[in-house]
Amino acid sequence: MSFRKPSFLNRWRRLQNHAEKKTIIDAKDPWSTLSLKEWLGYRDLLYFLIWRDIKIIYKQTVLGFSWAIIRPFFAMLVFSFIFGKLAQLDSEGVPYPVFSYTALLPWTYFSTVITKSTNSLIGTAEIFTKVYYPRIFAPLTPVVSALVDFSIAFFILALMMLIYNIVPSSTILALPLVLFLLLITAAGLGIWLSALAIQYRDIKHAVPFLTQLLLYLAPVAWSYSLIPKPYDRLYALYPMVGVIEGFRACLIKQGALPWQYIVPGYFMAICILISGIYYFHRREIFFADIV
Amino acid sequence: MSDIKISVENLGKYYNLGQKQTKHETLSGRFVNLIRQPFENFKKLKNQAAIPDEQNQREKGIWALRDINFTVKNGEILGIIGRNGVGKSTLLKILAKITRPTTGHIEIWGRISSLLEVGTGFHRDLTGRENIYLNGAILGMRKREIEKKFDEIVDFAEIEKFIDTPVKRYSSGMKVRLAFAVAAHLEPEILLVDEVLAVGDAAFQSKCLEKMDVVSKSGRTILFVSHNMGAISQLCSRCLVIRNGKLVAEGKPDEMINWYLSSLNPKKVDGKLNISPERLGDGRLSFTDAYIEDQYKNTTSKPISGEKISIVVKFQAKSSIQKVTFLKTIYNHLGIPVVHFSVESQGYKFHIKQGTGTVRCTIPRLPLPLGRYRIDLAAFDESGRLDSITGALYFDVSISHFFSTFFTPPAKYSTALVEHAWDLIQ
Numbered sequence: 202m203s204f205r206k207p208s209f210l211n212r213w214r215r216l217q218n219h220a221e222k223k224t225i226i227d228a229k230d231p232w233s234t235l236s237l238k239e240w241l242g243y244r245d246l247l248y249f250l251i252w253r254d255i256k257i258i259y260k261q262t263v264l265g266f267s268w269a270i271i272r273p274f275f276a277m278l279v280f281s282f283i284f285g286k287l288a289q290l291d292s293e294g295v296p297y298p299v300f301s302y303t304a305l306l307p308w309t310y311f312s313t314v315i316t317k318s319t320n321s322l323i324g325t326a327e328i329f330t331k332v333y334y335p336r337i338f339a340p341l342t343p344v345v346s347a348l349v350d351f352s353i354a355f356f357i358l359a360l361m362m363l364i365y366n367i368v369p370s371s372t373i374l375a376l377p378l379v380l381f382l383l384l385i386t387a388a389g390l391g392i393w394l395s396a397l398a399i400q401y402r403d404i405k406h407a408v409p410f411l412t413q414l415l416l417y418l419a420p421v422a423w424s425y426s427l428i429p430k431p432y433d434r435l436y437a438l439y440p441m442v443g444v445i446e447g448f449r450a451c452l453i454k455q456g457a458l459p460w461q462y463i464v465p466g467y468f469m470a471i472c473i474l475i476s477g478i479y480y481f482h483r484r485e486i487f488f489a490d491i492v
Numbered sequence: 493m494s495d496i497k498i499s500v501e502n503l504g505k506y507y508n509l510g511q512k513q514t515k516h517e518t519l520s521g522r523f524v525n526l527i528r529q530p531f532e533n534f535k536k537l538k539n540q541a542a543i544p545d546e547q548n549q550r551e552k553g554i555w556a557l558r559d560i561n562f563t564v565k566n567g568e569i570l571g572i573i574g575r576n577g578v579g580k581s582t583l584l585k586i587l588a589k590i591t592r593p594t595t596g597h598i599e600i601w602g603r604i605s606s607l608l609e610v611g612t613g614f615h616r617d618l619t620g621r622e623n624i625y626l627n628g629a630i631l632g633m634r635k636r637e638i639e640k641k642f643d644e645i646v647d648f649a650e651i652e653k654f655i656d657t658p659v660k661r662y663s664s665g666m667k668v669r670l671a672f673a674v675a676a677h678l679e680p681e682i683l684l685v686d687e688v689l690a691v692g693d694a695a696f697q698s699k700c701l702e703k704m705d706v707v708s709k710s711g712r713t714i715l716f717v718s719h720n721m722g723a724i725s726q727l728c729s730r731c732l733v734i735r736n737g738k739l740v741a742e743g744k745p746d747e748m749i750n751w752y753l754s755s756l757n758p759k760k761v762d763g764k765l766n767i768s769p770e771r772l773g774d775g776r777l778s779f780t781d782a783y784i785e786d787q788y789k790n791t792t793s794k795p796i797s798g799e800k801i802s803i804v805v806k807f808q809a810k811s812s813i814q815k816v817t818f819l820k821t822i823y824n825h826l827g828i829p830v831v832h833f834s835v836e837s838q839g840y841k842f843h844i845k846q847g848t849g850t851v852r853c854t855i856p857r858l859p860l861p862l863g864r865y866r867i868d869l870a871a872f873d874e875s876g877r878l879d880s881i882t883g884a885l886y887f888d889v890s891i892s893h894f895f896s897t898f899f900t901p902p903a904k905y906s907t908a909l910v911e912h913a914w915d916l917i918q
Contacts, residue, residue, distance in 0.1 A: 223599065
């Protein structure tokens with residue numbers, strides 16, 4: 202069978218089978234239907250949704266999964282020419298192509314997730330107006346499925362590091378911490394945007410524009426050292442700063458993690474995620490009525 | 493745990509219909525509007541799902557359901573009847589958690605699945621195999637369950653050969669079969685069926701009913717919305733009648749169906765026809781009365797199957813009309829035309845003088861099984877339609893003497909009765 206499920210989930214099975222299922226729907230209490238147990242009950246669906254997303258992502262394309270590499274790679278070429286060669290931006294001693302690609306890698310993931318999450322609910326309106334399942338799965342699906350592209354693009358980075366002979370320091374062990382920050386930032390924003398987009402379709406038009414703005418706001422083409430001193434604390438509240446600088450510290454630079462960016466980044470990302478889940482759940486009961 | 497599966501208290505659902513748009517016809521008005529519109533749009537979008545303010549009901553809205561209370565016991569098959577748009581489907585959607593009630597409290601014990609729509613979530617680019625897994629999961633099946641039933645589903649859908657072909661290459665029939673096969677293998681404790689939404693495919697409807705028959709025999713709880721009174725009376729153990737969003741009656745299916753059907757057309761008793769916009773024709777002739785007479789020439793709305801009846805129609809002609817043919821069609825409760833009577837079929841036409849007149853169509857032995865029927869009337873001359881009226885007359889057949897044995901033909905297996913004889917040769 203081509204469908205394998207991670208075995209660690211088997212543990213939950215017994216719990217699931219013996220749980221007495223009682224559902225309460227109360228008009229006055231919007232939290233009555235929020236239950237982690239229910240999400241667990243539907244975990245196979247989340248798995249299939251993610252798997253479907255990966256399967257169809259590059260269906261009927263010529264280049265297939267090469268697209269995962271093309272997007273960050275060509276952006277890197279342009280950035281290297283404009284910002285590295287012409288503008289001569291400081292890349293802190295690292296060859297500029299590697300410097301920018303290391304940032305474009307998480308950035309491409311981030312922009313893919315928020316674009317797809319924003320449209321995820323609108324795109325599945327046909328399903329969720331007819332069948333019930335935890336709606337939050339819709340914006341969460343791209344968070345996982347976009348990791349496939351991310352992993353493929355990661356190989357190119359490894360290759361570039363090999364070519365430029367860059368050996369990561371022991372800080373690379375902190376990479377999961379940075380990666381997790383990237384995931385919750387993308388998930389939190391994706392949840393917010395998907396819930397907003399279904400009510401206000403402006404969001405759908407605003408997101409491509411928003412990702413562009415956020416790109417120039419993030420230290421992708423340049424280094425955070427360009428930010429003048431008193432403002433860098435405020436700047437650190439933008440979680441992608443922590444993510445990008447974290448990636449660079451882990452992979453291509455020597456020295457410790459930039460905690461001054463990662464800690465505020467985590468704080469902000471968790472705030473966005475929790476408020477996003479809260480907002481999403483407050484609104485999800487109306488999705489079928491307003492779509 | 494008690495044997496109650498669903499309890500619904502004080503349920504209500506309010507829909508906002510939106511405000512009226514203000515229009516600005518002048519250029520400056522349009523310009524002001526350009527700035528003002530975003531604010532108004534925002535307010536409108538924001539209030540789409542707002543709960544009505546009890547004190548200040550400026551928003552135009554409608555209560556799709558109001559003050560609904562009922563409980564469903566374990567193993568019960570509850571029918572829900574009512575006209576289109578009275579809130580039956582909304583009720584099922586609330587129970588299926590697709591939409592949220594505005595008021596009230598519901599408790600549900602057990603896994604609930606809905607057959608509200610089939611094929612939801614099919615993806616064109618995925619193969620049949622992949623879609624079975626995806627669709628099964630969307631309908632609430634666990635992966636293990638789908639694996640266990642996979643072969644059965646494929647068998648049922650008769651698509652073994654195409655199981656690894658993308659669904660976009662399937663014919664529409666194959667898609668429906670596959671979709672239904674998945675839905676039919678759900679094993680919920682509580683099943684919601686909305687047959688009203690499943691219209692369009694007769695094969696699916698009948699399969700749906702078969703499936704319900706099977707599920708009901710396995711002792712599971714079902715909520716069944718249908719316009720098919722035969723199916724309701726056959727399958728259900730109890731029945732709710734909903735009218736204008738309110739639960740108006742509750743009881744035994746047959747009683748409820750009779751009550752509901754008789755409440756549909758209370759004005760048709762005297763046989764007078766009113767001028768309705770549905771009437772077509774050039775007006776040279778118009779029908780004024782329509783009724784049924786039994787064999788003793790008494791007016792009746794409950795003719796007996798197998799006995800002589802006449803369908804009597806009175807009309808008014810503005811002038812004399814040559815070569816007129818009258819048509820009468822009897823439809824059953826499913827809206828299927830059962831029999832058609834026309835003057836022309838008998839080889840003649842009528843010449844009508846100015847003034848009033850009566851035409852009588854006599855059927856020596858009424859060949860209809862038990863049920864509710866509707867008669868449509870029309871009259872034509874050679875230049876076109878004189879008058880026609882849909883639903884001119886409704887009647888119930890509740891007693892059958894068609895066969896001299898007093899055997900009552902089951903409505904499930906017949907739309908018309910035919911005289912016949914048996915021989916045994918050994």
